[in-house]
Amino acid sequence: MAYQNLLSEIRESVLYVTINREQKLNALNKDTLSELAAVIADAAQNAKVRAVLLTGAGPKAFVAGADISEFAAYSGEEGEALARNGQHQVFDAIENCPKPVIAAINGFALGGGLELAMACHIRIASENAKLGLPEVTLGLIPGYGGTQRLTQLVGKGKAIELITTADMISAAEAEKIGLVNHVVPAEELLTKAEEILSKIKQRAPLAIGSAIRAVNAAFRQDENGFEAEIKEFGKCFDTEDFKEGTSAFLEKRKAAFLGK
Ligand code: COA
Numbered sequence: 001m002a003y004q005n006l007l008s009e010i011r012e013s014v015l016y017v018t019i020n021r022e023q024k025l026n027a028l029n030k031d032t033l034s035e036l037a038a039v040i041a042d043a044a045q046n047a048k049v050r051a052v053l054l055t056g057a058g059p060k061a062f063v064a065g066a067d068i069s070e071f072a073a074y075s076g077e078e079g080e081a082l083a084r085n086g087q088h089q090v091f092d093a094i095e096n097c098p099k100p101v102i103a104a105i106n107g108f109a110l111g112g113g114l115e116l117a118m119a120c121h122i123r124i125a126s127e128n129a130k131l132g133l134p135e136v137t138l139g140l141i142p143g144y145g146g147t148q149r150l151t152q153l154v155g156k157g158k159a160i161e162l163i164t165t166a167d168m169i170s171a172a173e174a175e176k177i178g179l180v181n182h183v184v185p186a187e188e189l190l191t192k193a194e195e196i197l198s199k200i201k202q203r204a205p206l207a208i209g210s211a212i213r214a215v216n217a218a219f220r221q222d223e224n225g226f227e228a229e230i231k232e233f234g235k236c237f238d239t240e241d242f243k244e245g246t247s248a249f250l251e252k253r254k255a256a257f258l259g260k
Contacts, residue, residue, distance in 0.1 A: 001042065005032040007057070008039055013050040014197055015043050018057050025064035026056040028112045032067075036116075037089040044097050047259070050205060051197045052097065054120060055104040056113075059186065062105040062129065063113025068138065083143035086112075091119040091145045095216060098209030100200055104193045105129045106186065110168070115142060118149035121212060123179070124193050125171040126186040131179060132168035152219055153179055204241035205259035 001008075007018040017039055019026040028036075043049045056062040071082060094101050094116070103109075103120035109131045117123050117131075125131070133142045133150065141147060142163065151159040154177045162169070171183040184192045200208060210232035217228035236242050240260040248255035 001038065003035045003039065005029070006035045006039060010046075010048055013048065013201055014194070015039070015046075015049045015052045017052060017054045019055070019063055020057040022056075022058035022060075024067065025061035025108060026058075026113070027064050027067040028116070029067035029070055033086055033090050037093060040090065040093045040097055040101075043099055043101075044093075049099055050201050050259075051099050052101040053104060053190070053193050053197065054094075054101060054116070055106055055190070059107060059128075061108040061113070062103070063110075063116055064108045065111030065113050065134075066144070079140075079143070086144050091115060094119040095121075096213075097121075098212060099205075100197070100208060100212065102193045102197065104189050105131070105171070105180065106189055111135055111142065111146075112144050115144035115146040115149065118153060118179075119145060122181050122193075122196060124182045124184065124189060124196075125174060125180040126189045127171055127183055128186055129171040129174070129180075129183075130168045131171070131174045132166065133163050134166040134168070136164060137166045148219075150179075204236075204239070204245055204255070204257045206239045206241050207236050207245075210236055 005019065005021055007020050009016050019032060021027060021032060043052050071079065074082065100122065101120040102122045102124065103117040105117055105123060105125040107129055109117045109129060111134060114131050114133055133146045135142050147163065150162065158177055171180065174180045175183045182192055214225065214229040214232045217223045217225040241257045244257055245255045
């Protein structure tokens with residue numbers, strides 16, 4: 001599928017998605033959000049895709065936020081719809097994607113950009129990255145899940161400090177507080193993400209989807225995470241991958257998983 005605001009290609013079972021509005025620091029306008037919704041929906045069901053690597057075009061920004069020019073004149077009702085639709089179609093869809101989504105944060109990740117990275121399952125940042133939720137400088141709060149996911153990742157005290165001060169923090173600070181998993185020099189960003197993905201790709205695909213669902217359940221109010229884990233654990237026993245994984249171990253060979 002061809003996109004106007006995204007570059008996408010599948011290489012070695014990884015769907016590489018690059019948000020491609022470099023002149024606007026990859027700010028998320030409506031069209032880009034619709035395309036992200038489409039590309040994630042496709043990744044979730046496309047058997048050729050084992051994982052997604054999401055990054056921003058150019059050396060300066062991952063994503064510098066939602067496109068401020070689009071919502072400057074919105075009413076409360078329009079603002080609520082913007083957040084609701086965006087959260088559902090893009091941010092929750094990424095979090096619930098059964099294939100791991102890695103954010104390679106190559107520069108500014110601000111506002112909706114940091115929210116996008118936080119919706120991903122794993123975050124790698126380049127040393128020059130700057131991260132923050134500056135919405136209160138605009139008279140807003142984060143609306144794409146930022147108040148919730150930042151709190152989950154770094155705890156309530158740090159989340160309230162970062163959101164209310166609108167501070168931009170360095171990649172090193174982000175790693176220290178658990179906001180990103182790894183920090184690497186800019187030229188090693190994709191290699192680091194690929195190194196992690198190459199391990200994940202050797203594992204059983206359906207078990208990975210189950211693990212993501214069970215971990216996500218830890219943060220859902222409407223679900224008991226331990227119960228979700230029990231169900232997902234049980235489901236794994238009915239997969240061919242489980243038979244293959246256990247047989248391979250007992251036969252002292254490497255498992256060849258089919259995702260069935
Ligand atoms: N929405 C719309 N346009 C944006 C944008 C956003 N969130 N972030 C950057 N841009 C645009 C700028 O308007 C500018 O466009 P122009 O060249 O047509 O004027 C272009 O991207 C480059 O940005 P600029 O501000 O000139 O770069 P800079 O290096 O001086 O500053 C930032 C970089 C990231 C500090 C600054 O762009 C910024 O503060 N962006 C907004 C961050 C924000 O508040 N995000 C939360 C939104 S909810």
